[in-house]
Amino acid sequence: MKSHVWRPLYVVIAIVIGILLFRAFYVPSDFGAQERGYTFGYHRLSNEQEWKDYPAKYKGNDYCNECHDDKIEELESAHHATIPCENCHGAAFDHPDNPEKLAIDRSRELCIRCHSELIMPSSDRNDIPGIDPAEHNKGEECSECHNPHNPSLEDM
Amino acid sequence: MKRRNFLKSTAVFVAGASVSVSALDFIDPKEILAANPELRWGFLVDTHKCVGCGFCVKACKIENDIPFEANVTRTWVERYVIKKDGDVVMDCPKGARDGYTTKLID
Numbered sequence: 001m002k003s004h005v006w007r008p009l010y011v012v013i014a015i016v017i018g019i020l021l022f023r024a025f026y027v028p029s030d031f032g033a034q035e036r037g038y039t040f041g042y043h044r045l046s047n048e049q050e051w052k053d054y055p056a057k058y059k060g061n062d063y064c065n066e067c068h069d070d071k072i073e074e075l076e077s078a079h080h081a082t083i084p085c086e087n088c089h090g091a092a093f094d095h096p097d098n099p100e101k102l103a104i105d106r107s108r109e110l111c112i113r114c115h116s117e118l119i120m121p122s123s124d125r126n127d128i129p130g131i132d133p134a135e136h137n138k139g140e141e142c143s144e145c146h147n148p149h150n151p152s153l154e155d156m
Numbered sequence: 157m158k159r160r161n162f163l164k165s166t167a168v169f170v171a172g173a174s175v176s177v178s179a180l181d182f183i184d185p186k187e188i189l190a191a192n193p194e195l196r197w198g199f200l201v202d203t204h205k206c207v208g209c210g211f212c213v214k215a216c217k218i219e220n221d222i223p224f225e226a227n228v229t230r231t232w233v234e235r236y237v238i239k240k241d242g243d244v245v246m247d248c249p250k251g252a253r254d255g256y257t258t259k260l261i262d
């Protein structure tokens with residue numbers, strides 16, 4: 001074969017060898033070393049603890065319950081029982097150290113995420129009491145009438 | 157995977173999936189995993205349960221430090237609207253970061 005055929009081929013071979021060498025040096029030996037390879041292990045084995053120790057911003061209701069058990073109890077006996085505290089109160093981060101106070105989202109926009117009446121034929125959304133935000137007490141905050149922890153007006 | 161194993165694991169999976177949600181409250185995943193280290197978990201989403209509130213999208217952005225105002229998300233929720241003429245449109249305003257609050261399609 002003529003050299004003009006070989007030359008690009010050498011270049012390609014050199015590039016492939018280069019990539020393999022780079023990979024051998026650059027990819028840590030415990031990367032994707034799990035039983036099923038990369039598929040469910042696209043990380044370093046030795047790195048797992050590091051991620052387990054990584055602080056989560058959302059702490060979950062159990063964390064809130066450590067101090068605010070009275071509020072959780074109130075919430076759990078009412079319609080909003082399934083809603084995590086942090087949906088409205090914001091992620092806890094290191095509360096009560098930092099931030100000392102969480103900024104509560106009392107906006108209409110928050111409530112209508114669920115309570116704007118929409119027809120969704122394949123969703124339980126239809127079972128949630130819904131209003132038309134353009135008609136229902138426009139411009140007012142929902143929490144002026146509804147207690148978010150126990151939103152049924154009959155119970156108030 | 158052998159046919160037998162496949163049928164077996166399918167049966168286990170279906171059995172697990174049909175446990176009612178209230179029964180799941182009593183199961184501690186850590187305990188189960190300690191007793192059966194070979195266990196592999198499945199992730200099931202009941203799309204009927206999704207109400208389109210978008211809180212998962214918001215939380216995902218905050219948890220993973222994704223710029224909140226920028227129109228980028230790692231998690232998103234779609235809805236599909238079938239129009240009277242049979243056309244199907246996909247709707248996903250800002251990845252559903254603020255939920256679905258109007259009948260309007262973005």
Ligand code: SF4
Pocket residue numbers: 205206207208209210211212213233
């Ligand atoms: S939008 Fe997200 S948080 Fe809200 S119901 Fe659906 S999956 Fe759950």
